[in-house]
Amino acid sequence: LNALCTLANVRVPEKGKGTINEFTQFFQLRKLGVGGITETDSKEFWFAIDSLRHLRSLSVNWGVLSGDGLDCSLGGRLLPPRSLESLKLGSRPVRLTEWIHRLQNLSRLHLHRTQLQQDAIQAVGKLPNLAILGMRSGSFEGEELLFEQGSFPSLVLLELDYIGDVVVKFEDGAMPKLELLRIKSWDPQELSGLEYLKKLKEIRL
Secondary structure, three states: OOOOOEEEEEEOOOOOHHHHHHHHHOOOOOEEEEEEEOHHHHHHHHHHHHOOOOOOEEEEEEOOOOOOOOOOOOEOOEOOOOOOOEEEEOOOOOOHHHHHHHOOOOOEEEEOOOOEOHHHHHHHOOOOOOOEEEEOOOOEOOOEEEEOOOOOOOOOEEEEEOOOOOEEEEOOOOOOOOOEEEEEOOOOOEEEOHHHOOOOOEEEO
């Protein structure tokens, strides 16, 4: 099993430190999908992830959180691997602005129940190679989702899926390479600034 490259749909049981520590045995792992992590397991989980130097894709669905967030243990030298190219977050991070800039190779980001605020969106928008951004229900917390000038320089696909009663605005110069805007299960209160998306080829409802 040391040569295992993909490990998906792993559910960590309560008091699952043993399961988490087993991840470190799969040092060739390139794709990992895991759920059920709690704050109690958070530090062990991120330590295990840090040891996976070949990891390219990570999907994390947290268990019940008390409010500290799925990244409550991140900071200092304990950070997600720089090698990540795809990241799916299924619960709320509280320190995203402190570590997301590290993921310079990230090309895909999918968010669900993350409750990000505008400052976190701005931080994500600075990633130089992000090409695909998916935002599902509960991914954003606020009344106005603003994509600022100069943000998301490499984005080609934006998917907004039932993100709630949110006003979405694009500033001139945001997402200069966006080609496809996909809107699912969502009736936007206001969607403005589409005229600034010079490369936009398709809006798919």
